[in-house]
Amino acid sequence: MIKVGIIGGAGYTAGELIRLLINHPDVEIKFINSSSNAGNKITDVHEGLYGETDLVFTDELPLDTVDVIFFCTAHGDTKKFMESHTIPENVKIIDLSMDYRIKDESHDFVYGLPELNRRTICQSKHVANPGCFATCIQLGLLPLAKHLMLNDDVMVNAITGSTGAGVKPGATTHFSWRNNNMSVYKPFAHQHVPEIKQSLKQLQNSFNSEIDFIPYRGDFARGIFATIVVKTKVELEEIVKIYKEYYAEDSFTHIVEKNIDLKQVVNTNKCLIHLEKHGDKLLIISCIDNLLKGASGQAVHNMNLMFNLEETTGLMLKPSAF
CATH class of the missing domain: 3.30.360.10 (Dihydrodipicolinate Reductase; domain 2)
Structure with a gap:
């Protein structure tokens, strides 16, 4: 099982990400960090998840217990976190903010559009999810x-x-x-x-x-x-x-x-x-x-590629259609 941590768990993209991951057959969510909601049930914020999870928000950061971290933070906050915290070398990162989307020598994040960079994503530790x-x-x-x-x-x-x-x-x-x-x-x-x-x-x-x-x-x-x-x-x-x-x-x-x-x-x-x-x-x-192909669904797609899973795992979703 892939052990997952989520930082910034209260927003729309985090809510969709949690919904996808609790139903993903190869994932175990270890923590969902939200300092403003610490101690509250996930369903107190993401009410669409009633009956699907008993998880609780935490203000702790047990980074050494996970294989991958998803950042669902405001733009600018992922970079601040990376500069102020030491993330274990073996932990992969998928950032849903815009902090690392533009390539430069200051970071090693790969732009996470699978239709463009599939092979590189499969070999990457750090992925910047597109807008x-x-x-x-x-x-x-x-x-x-x-x-x-x-x-x-x-x-x-x-x-x-x-x-x-x-x-x-x-x-x-x-x-x-x-x-x-x-x-x-x-x-x-x-x-x-x-x-x-x-x-x-x-x-x-x-x-x-x-x-x-x-x-x-x-x-x-x-x-x-x-x-x-x-x-x-x-x-x-x-x-x-x-x-x-x-x-x-x-x-x-x-x-x-x-x-x-x-x-x-x-x-x-x-x-x-x-x-x-x-x-x-x-x-x-x-x-x-x-919120899905434009954010959380694409983030899970990137995780699947990074961990050598079949890329559609957990993502075969029905459209509203009517």
């Missing part, structure tokens, strides 16, 4: 980058559910504001753009175009639905073939001939992609569950 928007958009573009087809600016519009803003209430997550409403935030300046560019450049070294990304807040709880427009003269039939070949060995990313909708992926670790050609414009529609 939710970044996952959805990259999966829509990676096959084109591999074939050196991204030579103009890329236009992206993507809408996310309210859980993407985290569990702490705010003005734009209040029900009376969010319900029957829609808004733009961080246009052309979203924090996930650098990691998207990093991945595209990994496959297409010549990539130097802009990603004109407009994020939207949606009036639903979970999911990301992205539309991406790229100029190309390549025929749709050839493009579909390129995408199917790229994702042929990937268990969770699927090319769909019919148009897709968000409910087909909500509550799953899937990414669905639909392709259309309009003149010389290629429309790529990509959708995921922001």
